[in-house]
Amino acid sequence: xxxxxTWNVNSLRVRLPQVLDWLAAHQPDIVAxxxxxxxxxxxxxxxLTAAGYSVLFSGQRTYNGVALLARGxxxxxxxxxxxxxGFPDVQRxxxxxxVGPLRVVDLYVPNGQSVDxxxxxxxxxWLAALREWLQEELGxxxxxxxxxDFNIAPEDRDVHDPAAWAGSVHVSDPERxxxxxxxxxxxxxxxxxxxxxxxxxxxxxxxxxAFRRDHGLRIDxxxxxxxxxxxxxxxxxxxxxxxxxxxxxxxxxxxxxxI
DNA sequence: ATGGCTGCTTTGAGCAGA
Numbered sequence: 001x002x003x004x005x006t007w008n009v010n011s012l013r014v015r016l017p018q019v020l021d022w023l024a025a026h027q028p029d030i031v032a033x034x035x036x037x038x039x040x041x042x043x044x045x046x047x048l049t050a051a052g053y054s055v056l057f058s059g060q061r062t063y064n065g066v067a068l069l070a071r072g073x074x075x076x077x078x079x080x081x082x083x084x085x086g087f088p089d090v091q092r093x094x095x096x097x098x099v100g101p102l103r104v105v106d107l108y109v110p111n112g113q114s115v116d117x118x119x120x121x122x123x124x125x126w127l128a129a130l131r132e133w134l135q136e137e138l139g140x141x142x143x144x145x146x147x148x149d150f151n152i153a154p155e156d157r158d159v160h161d162p163a164a165w166a167g168s169v170h171v172s173d174p175e176r177x178x179x180x181x182x183x184x185x186x187x188x189x190x191x192x193x194x195x196x197x198x199x200x201x202x203x204x205x206x207x208x209x210a211f212r213r214d215h216g217l218r219i220d221x222x223x224x225x226x227x228x229x230x231x232x233x234x235x236x237x238x239x240x241x242x243x244x245x246x247x248x249x250x251x252x253x254x255x256x257x258x259i
Numbered sequence: 260a261t262g263g264c265t266g267c268t269t270t271g272a273g274c275a276g277a
Contacts, residue, residue: 010265010266010276011265011266011267013266014265014266035266035276037266037267061267061268062266062267062268062274062275063267063275063276111275111276111277112277113275113276113277119275149277151276151277168277169277170277203277205263205264205276205277206263206264206265206276206277207262207263207264207265208262208263208264209263210263210264217277219277246265249264249265249276249277250277
């Protein structure tokens with residue numbers, strides 16, 4: 001059994017103790033982190049290695065930053081990619097590697113800020129470039145997982161108050177269409193293989209007691225190719241770390257595979 | 260109610276997140 005996780009930690013500097021505790025408690029095999037907010041020279045490689053993980057990271061100061069952890073010493077990360085082909089970008093949002101039989105693509109999709117902003121147009125252009133790249137990757141990697149903070153709630157059932165969110169960034173039609181276009185390449189949203197209802201969120205605003213009131217969005221996703229999805233046995237969102245003092249505003253999303 | 264909260268930044272008010 002292989003346990004795979006995605007978690008937007010919103011500063012690995014602040015969250016490292018919680019991440020280490022969570023790794024020790026849950027022993028995941030592959031972890032994709034987003035918003036590490038650390039330049040590579042500050043990445044806590046020694047601490048994570050001491051916790052039993054091999055690490056790969058692509059970071060920058062202040063914003064963004066992604067990392068992959070693979071359980072075991074000296075795990076080999078093959079065919080590493082840190083960019084979307086044809087989409088040069090100073091923002092560190094992409095980290096892909098081959099780990100054993102698996103292709104793992106860790107993404108921190110742009111937020112988009114608001115639907116009338118340049119950042120929104122950047123988000124849609126980024127998603128278009130991502131689709132082109134994943135289409136190529138699919139030809140080479142039948143067992144692929146694309147996971148991370150997508151900053152898109154796929155459907156209204158992934159939104160605590162769809163009427164309040166209607167038309168805004170994270171739920172707008174163009175964003176959802178871009179996500180559907182990714183899925184239509186041949187991916188499955190693994191969480192939805194096990195749970196079809198409303199009320200399952202992976203992010204809650206820090207403000208206005210949103211977590212306590214369970215006002216959230218499901219925006220952290222794990223997409224698997226058909227061959228990999230067929231081996232998925234369970235998926236859940238672990239709300240426990242969100243309860244902690246100084247919690248990330250995102251919860252880890254977990255899935256287990258027969259690999 | 261463009262507030263609310265958190266993390267970051269050539270340290271402190273402003274940006275960004277979602």
